[in-house]
Amino acid sequence: MSNPSLINSPALDNWIKLDADGTVHVCSGKVDIGQRISTALGVLVGEELEIDPARIVVDPPDTSYPDEGMTSGSNSMMHSGNAVRAAAATARRHLLTRAAAKLGSGVDALVMDDGLISIRDTNQSVTYREVLDNATFGIAVDPDVTLKSPADYRWIGKDSKPRNLRDMVTGAMIYLHDMVLPEMRHARCVRPPNRLARLVSLSAEKVARLEAEGITLIRDGSFLAVVGDDEYLVIRAAERLARAATWDGATINAADLYGQLTSNPRESRPVVDGTPQDAPVPPLHEPPANAALTHAARYDKPYIMHGSIGPSVAAAKADGVGGLEIWTHSQGIQPLKTSISEALGITPDNLLIQHVPGAGCYGHNGADDAAFDAALIALALPGRPVLLKWTRDDEHAWEPYASAMSMELRASLDTDGAVIDWSHECYSDTHLGRPRPMLGGEGASRLLAALHLENPAPPFRPNPSMSSHAGLHRNIDPYYTFPAVRAIKNLVRDLPLRTSALRCLGGYANIFALESMMDELARHTDADPVAFRLRHLDDPRARNVIEAAADGIGWSKDRDDGVGRGIAFSRYCNCKTYTAIAIELTVNDVAEIEICKAVCAADAGEVVDTAGLSMQLEGGVLQAISWTLYEEVLFDQDGINSRDWETYPILTFAQAPPVDVIILDRPGAPHLGAGEASSEPVAAAIANALFDAAGIRARRLPMTPYNLRQAAMYGDG
Amino acid sequence: MMSISLQVNGETHAIDVDPATPLLFVLRNYLGLTGAKLGCGLEQCGACAVLVDGQSTLSCSRAVSEFQGKVIATVESLAHGDQMSRVQQAFVGAGAAQCGYCIPGFVVAVTGMLESDPNPDAEAIQEALSSHLCRCGSHGRIKAAIDSLVGPRDAS
Ligand code: FES
Ligand code: FES
Numbered sequence: 001m002s003n004p005s006l007i008n009s010p011a012l013d014n015w016i017k018l019d020a021d022g023t024v025h026v027c028s029g030k031v032d033i034g035q036r037i038s039t040a041l042g043v044l045v046g047e048e049l050e051i052d053p054a055r056i057v058v059d060p061p062d063t064s065y066p067d068e069g070m071t072s073g074s075n076s077m078m079h080s081g082n083a084v085r086a087a088a089a090t091a092r093r094h095l096l097t098r099a100a101a102k103l104g105s106g107v108d109a110l111v112m113d114d115g116l117i118s119i120r121d122t123n124q125s126v127t128y129r130e131v132l133d134n135a136t137f138g139i140a141v142d143p144d145v146t147l148k149s150p151a152d153y154r155w156i157g158k159d160s161k162p163r164n165l166r167d168m169v170t171g172a173m174i175y176l177h178d179m180v181l182p183e184m185r186h187a188r189c190v191r192p193p194n195r196l197a198r199l200v201s202l203s204a205e206k207v208a209r210l211e212a213e214g215i216t217l218i219r220d221g222s223f224l225a226v227v228g229d230d231e232y233l234v235i236r237a238a239e240r241l242a243r244a245a246t247w248d249g250a251t252i253n254a255a256d257l258y259g260q261l262t263s264n265p266r267e268s269r270p271v272v273d274g275t276p277q278d279a280p281v282p283p284l285h286e287p288p289a290n291a292a293l294t295h296a297a298r299y300d301k302p303y304i305m306h307g308s309i310g311p312s313v314a315a316a317k318a319d320g321v322g323g324l325e326i327w328t329h330s331q332g333i334q335p336l337k338t339s340i341s342e343a344l345g346i347t348p349d350n351l352l353i354q355h356v357p358g359a360g361c362y363g364h365n366g367a368d369d370a371a372f373d374a375a376l377i378a379l380a381l382p383g384r385p386v387l388l389k390w391t392r393d394d395e396h397a398w399e400p401y402a403s404a405m406s407m408e409l410r411a412s413l414d415t416d417g418a419v420i421d422w423s424h425e426c427y428s429d430t431h432l433g434r435p436r437p438m439l440g441g442e443g444a445s446r447l448l449a450a451l452h453l454e455n456p457a458p459p460f461r462p463n464p465s466m467s468s469h470a471g472l473h474r475n476i477d478p479y480y481t482f483p484a485v486r487a488i489k490n491l492v493r494d495l496p497l498r499t500s501a502l503r504c505l506g507g508y509a510n511i512f513a514l515e516s517m518m519d520e521l522a523r524h525t526d527a528d529p530v531a532f533r534l535r536h537l538d539d540p541r542a543r544n545v546i547e548a549a550a551d552g553i554g555w556s557k558d559r560d561d562g563v564g565r566g567i568a569f570s571r572y573c574n575c576k577t578y579t580a581i582a583i584e585l586t587v588n589d590v591a592e593i594e595i596c597k598a599v600c601a602a603d604a605g606e607v608v609d610t611a612g613l614s615m616q617l618e619g620g621v622l623q624a625i626s627w628t629l630y631e632e633v634l635f636d637q638d639g640i641n642s643r644d645w646e647t648y649p650i651l652t653f654a655q656a657p658p659v660d661v662i663i664l665d666r667p668g669a670p671h672l673g674a675g676e677a678s679s680e681p682v683a684a685a686i687a688n689a690l691f692d693a694a695g696i697r698a699r700r701l702p703m704t705p706y707n708l709r710q711a712a713m714y715g716d717g
Numbered sequence: 718m719m720s721i722s723l724q725v726n727g728e729t730h731a732i733d734v735d736p737a738t739p740l741l742f743v744l745r746n747y748l749g750l751t752g753a754k755l756g757c758g759l760e761q762c763g764a765c766a767v768l769v770d771g772q773s774t775l776s777c778s779r780a781v782s783e784f785q786g787k788v789i790a791t792v793e794s795l796a797h798g799d800q801m802s803r804v805q806q807a808f809v810g811a812g813a814a815q816c817g818y819c820i821p822g823f824v825v826a827v828t829g830m831l832e833s834d835p836n837p838d839a840e841a842i843q844e845a846l847s848s849h850l851c852r853c854g855s856h857g858r859i860k861a862a863i864d865s866l867v868g869p870r871d872a873s
Contacts, residue, residue, distance in 0.1 A: 611812050
């Protein structure tokens with residue numbers, strides 16, 4: 001088994017520690033971003049070491065912990081989970097072997113329980129600490145170690161108590177937003193009107209007045225911030241500073257976004273089995289001679305945002321002699337460290353980055369940019385720490401969005417109604433704008449404020465990612481068994497907004513297109529959409545989730561008047577969790593969609609934390625319902641117009657439908673990443689249900705009343 | 718600056734602060750009560766809700782001076798020692814939190830709702846939570862927590 005986490009950090013002592021009173025600590029480089037990874041890691045270690053998982057301490061990471069890169073792409077359980085599990089199983093084997101020698105007994109006669117190893121039916125025992133002679137393990141993790149068998153599980157797959165839940169409901173949980181450091185001051189930034197605008201001048205008189213009131217102004221090029229002791233006075237000062245600034249009037253190209261997507265310069269790569277190829281793009285040939293039906297359609301998705309409920313925040317302190325400490329809720333503190341040290345020209349040894357929990361972020365939101373903002377401010381004012389908060393306006397207008405995308409599909413069926421030819425091209429900006437490790441000088445380009453400095457970093461110019469399912473081509477490759485597939489990714493240049501990773505990356509839009517197309521084909525041939533999918537699937541686990549979702553929504557039962565049903569499927573990255581979503585909805589006479597019910601059937605391999613998994617799946621469905629029905633970043637040439645929750649509405653409590661989660665557990669099978677899987681098929685399931693209810697084919701997101709009316713007027717059904 | 722007298726969680730505080738400062742910042746930065754969260758500062762998300770004379774109230778925009786003479790209770794006051802309130806227990810029982818950032822606001826809103834109407838119908842529940850957003854998709858779990866307190870209500 002090759003696990004990147006173990007290759008980077010092979011020593012068992014990097015993963016598991018026994019402290020003086022025997023408490024077991026797990027050290028993982030993964031940060032807990034509300035997906036309860038720490039709960040799951042505690043369960044895995046507790047299971048192997050026979051200790052109640054609630055008593056396993058999962059330490060929050062800083063940059064001295066195992067380098068696991070990014071907490072993203074649903075990799076936490078696949079990498080960290082499997083690494084921690086292997087570490088714990090190695091520890092178990094090591095403890096039992098040494099205890100056998102110490103107690104003069106065979107390993108088979110030993111029982112392990114709650115910190116104690118004893119010879120069965122005797123009172124001879126040693127503690128785990130004694131077995132180690134109070135030292136560390138001093139061995140490497142064996143990636144191929146035998147794991148405890150599912151038949152012996154005590155905790156895996158049971159509902160475990162989420163960590164921190166109690167603190168969350170009592171208000172005791174400390175987020176980075178709540179942190180108080182000695183002598184701490186507050187800061188806010190003042191941003192340009194848009195990405196390209198630059199500062200021309202500041203009114204000296206207004207600035208002098210602010211300074212006379214005890215506010216400190218930071219300026220480097222077009223990067224502006226205010227610092228002071230009282231948070232509210234700092235907020236007011238930022239508003240006043242914004243009015244004191246004159247910008248150069250540069251504009252962004254806001255005209256015809258979907259036209260830009262397919263006509264701007266681009267770099268194109270064919271994608272084979274999920275992996276982009278360094279090869280010429282094959283032309284779209286004529287449909288095969290035996291095609292009985294050929295159908296083509298284009299699908300569009302706007303820019304959408306992460307929209308964390310807690311705006312990004314960071315704290316930083318410079319010691320004045322070269323050292324810099326940063327507190328962040330970034331998902332990747334090691335890569336952030338590389339980028340910031342490159343951007344500031346500080347050696348990594350002088351930079352310590354600590355992770356403190358923030359609000360849910362769902363990908364690369366403003367967290368990393370805020371960390372860099374705080375670093376710039378702290379360096380300008382060494383000695384006292386600063387806590388920089390982005391405002392709601394900052395978060396909405398400056399977080400790196402999920403790119404707008406267009407997908408052009410064409411499929412041909414034979415006389416028997418089977419797919420014989422398939423083409424899918426997607427057009428998008430990058431989804432990979434995160435700070436990355438080992439950049440070699442370009443780290444700064446990925447940090448927002450670096451573009452605004454007096455000596456700005458060059459604009460970030462992504463290269464097409466060539467990794468499997470990595471970015472805009474995630475899930476472009478159908479999981480269905482089709483005899484001929486042409487899949488093309490187009491990385492589009494010169495688009496108006498800054499973009500990066502949001503849950504599912506390109507997969508959300510690609511599956512919207514793919515699974516809508518499957519529905520269109522089924523309807524064109526009067527095939528049942530469930531049966532049509534099943535006939536093109538060989539993998540029984542894929543078939544099982546589709547059948548389970550169909551059952552859950554009552555697919556074969558009669559529906560009430562006006563109610564539409566739709567289904568969609570994906571296997572995340574074609575190698576992770578299987579998910580099928582079934583939706584029941586109605587449309588009212590002002591073209592608003594009301595979702596009555598959603599069913600999510602998922603197979604994520606062996607389930608460690610059932611409650612946690614089901615909550616993540618449910619959360620992913622609800623967030624994607626929100627994207628699909630309501631969300632679109634609005635902008636014009638002067639800048640972003642979606643600047644708060646009224647101009648960028650998201651799903652409300654009243655609009656949230658019940659979600660039935662059906663988990664198909666596979667004890668003993670590898671853990672498949674599940675953090676993002678359930679969002680992918682949601683848009684198509686809704687589009688397909690909408691067609692079922694109203695005969696309208698929605699090919700442009702979001703499915704607002706306006707877009708539905710357009711589709712009803714100009715669509716071809 | 719002005720001295721503001723504020724009654725919070727059963728204690729009276731005299732605070733020297735700009736009277737225009739929104740209540741939330743006084744609670745968090747002057748009294749160390751960080752349970753109420755800053756989410757938008759625009760009365761649009763509900764993260765900052767506290768109880769004012771028993772009613773769930775957004776604290777991020779209205780000036781602290783408006784709250785003199787009122788009884789303010791924050792999420793921190795709802796548990797008694799180790800004993801969580803009924804509402805808090807219901808949230809824990811339903812697993813109603815992912816990142817948890819929105820949750821104190823929801824707990825306060827549900828507490829305030831039940832204080833004025835122990836038997837709310839579906840519409841009253843939706844009304845009570847209409848200014849509360851959750852981005853993690855904990856809506857269903859929050860509904861389950863409320864159902865466990867008042868019994869399931871059919872939305873009409
Ligand atoms: S912070 Fe008060 S409503 Fe959002
Ligand atoms: S639990 Fe994260 S915003 Fe609600």
